[in-house]
Each structure stands twice: as structure tokens, then as C-alpha cells.
Amino acid sequence: MTQRTKLKIDYQGLLGYKPRADLLAGRVILVTGAADGIGRAVALAYAAHGARLILLDWNRKALDHVHDEIGNLGFAEPVLCPIDFSGVTIDGLRDVVRLVEERFGALDGLLNNASWIGALSPFEHYAPKTWLKVMNINLAAPFFLTQWCMPVLRKAADPVIGFSLHATSRAYWGGFAMAKAGQEALLHVLAEEYHQQSSQPVRMFGIDTGPVMTAGRRQHYPGEAQGTHPAPESVTGPYLYAMGPDAAGQSPLVLRQGLTSSGAT
Numbered sequence: 001m002t003q004r005t006k007l008k009i010d011y012q013g014l015l016g017y018k019p020r021a022d023l024l025a026g027r028v029i030l031v032t033g034a035a036d037g038i039g040r041a042v043a044l045a046y047a048a049h050g051a052r053l054i055l056l057d058w059n060r061k062a063l064d065h066v067h068d069e070i071g072n073l074g075f076a077e078p079v080l081c082p083i084d085f086s087g088v089t090i091d092g093l094r095d096v097v098r099l100v101e102e103r104f105g106a107l108d109g110l111l112n113n114a115s116w117i118g119a120l121s122p123f124e125h126y127a128p129k130t131w132l133k134v135m136n137i138n139l140a141a142p143f144f145l146t147q148w149c150m151p152v153l154r155k156a157a158d159p160v161i162g163f164s165l166h167a168t169s170r171a172y173w174g175g176f177a178m179a180k181a182g183q184e185a186l187l188h189v190l191a192e193e194y195h196q197q198s199s200q201p202v203r204m205f206g207i208d209t210g211p212v213m214t215a216g217r218r219q220h221y222p223g224e225a226q227g228t229h230p231a232p233e234s235v236t237g238p239y240l241y242a243m244g245p246d247a248a249g250q251s252p253l254v255l256r257q258g259l260t261s262s263g264a265t
């Protein structure tokens with residue numbers, strides 16, 4: 001793989017990753033939080049490199065727009081799953097997996113990207129209702145979606161599970177900090193169970209982009225000037241690398257903005 005000789009395999013180096021056009025050809029990938037921000041940008045990048053996509057988000061109108069963008073560019077038409085993780089049931093997640101299995105037979109990749117920050121609030125004022133919704137969207141839903149996807153993923157030749165991570169264990173981030181820390185713990189639990197101790201390995205990765213100019217960022221930091229942080233389209237390289245065959249054998253692979261650490265092989 002020529003990219004290994006040209007790029008350092010860390011977050012910063014992979015921002016310039018330029019894989020072959022058919023990197024993900026024939027691969028079926030489910031992306032959550034796909035209607036906007038990083039999820040939308042990564043979905044477009046995956047489609048451009050040959051993937052067949054299932055796109056999940058609560059915002060049906062924005063999801064339809066992404067569907068049209070992908071189609072207008074001449075890429076494979078994605079399957080849409082308009083689901084709100086804040087109120088989704090176990091049966092609702094099972095229905096997503098049944099749809100994938102009936103339509104495609106197997107799943108090559110799952111990117112757990114959907115997130116909801118909730119509120120930046122002092123600890124003593126953090127509302128229970130906000131905490132529950134944050135936990136449902138950021139931890140419970142990806143936990144059980146991944147659990148139900150696992151048998152379908154293990155039908156693939158090189159299955160991959162990814163998480164969009166956020167290092168937010170600091171003041172005022174409340175439930176979101178707890179949920180994202182839980183996602184990272186889940187990543188490592190799964191890596192040990194399904195890669196290090198499995199005869200049928202499933203690769204795991206996590207990517208923490210640092211601040212990116214998304215709608216969520218603008219909502220919580222309205223005073224920041226446009227262009228203060230990278231656009232979502234500029235951070236897709238690490239997601240392409242980690243989901244594709246160039247990262248074979250690397251699990252867990254954790255890539256963080258500003259750091260040079262990656263996981264075990």
C-alpha cells in the first residue's frame with residue numbers, strides 16, 4: 001500500500017490520505033448521524049469510494065438531501081433509515097438490522113457517529129431529562145445497534161466498527177462527557193472480544209477530530225468566527241483509512257486530533 005510510505009499513520013498524517021477510487025467498492029456500510037456535519041461528509045466520501053450505504057438520522061428532510069447529493073454525483077443510491085435515537089426501542093434497532101440483512105445479506109462496516117450534546121451546564125443544574133436523552137442517543141442506542149449488527153457484520157470478510165469519539169471530560173459537559181467516555185470503553189471491550197480473542201476478527205476504530213465547524217459546534221459556541229475550526233469535509237481522510245482495507249489488522253485503532261497514538265495491531 002503506497003499510502004503507508006507517504007503518510008504517517010496518525011490523525012494529522014491521515015488528513016491528507018488519498019486512497020484509490022475503489023477503496024470501498026462492494027462494501028456495505030451503515031452510518032449513523034448521517035444527515036449533517038461529519039456524518040454527512042463521511043457518507044459522501046464513502047459513497048465516492050464505492051461503498052453502498054445505509055444512512056441513519058432523525059432528520060428526514062436533511063437525510064433526503066444527502067440521498068439526493070449522492071445520487072446526483074452518480075454514486076450508488078443509499079438506503080435511508082429515518083430514526084430518532086432519543087426514543088428508539090430495541091425492536092426499532094432490530095428492524096434496522098433486519099432491513100440491512102434482507103437488502104444486502106451482510107454488513108461490512110458500522111460507523112457510530114450520531115451524537116447529541118444536550119446542554120453545557122453546571123453539574124448541580126444538569127436536568128435529568130437531558131441526561132436521559134443524552135445517554136439514549138450517545139450510549140444506549142449505539143451499544144444495542146452494535147450488538148444487533150454484530151451477527152450481520154461477522155458474515156463479511158473484513159468487518160469494521162467505528163466510533164466518532166469526543167474527549168470532553170471537563171467542566172460543564174455533564175452527561176455527554178460520560179456517554180462519550182462510555183463509547184470509548186465499549187470500543188476497547190469490543191476490540192478485545194472480537195479482535196484480540198476471536199478467530200473471526202472484527203476491526204474496531206475510534207476517531208476524535210477535535211473541534212469541527214458543525215451545526216452542533218455553532219450552537220454551543222455561537223461567538224466563534226466561521227473558519228475557526230476545520231470544515232467536516234476536511235476530516236474524512238482518517239475515516240476512509242480506518243474503514244478501508246489499508247488499515248487491515250489494526251484494532252483498536254484510535255486516532256485523535258493533536259496526538260500521534262494509535263491502538264494495538
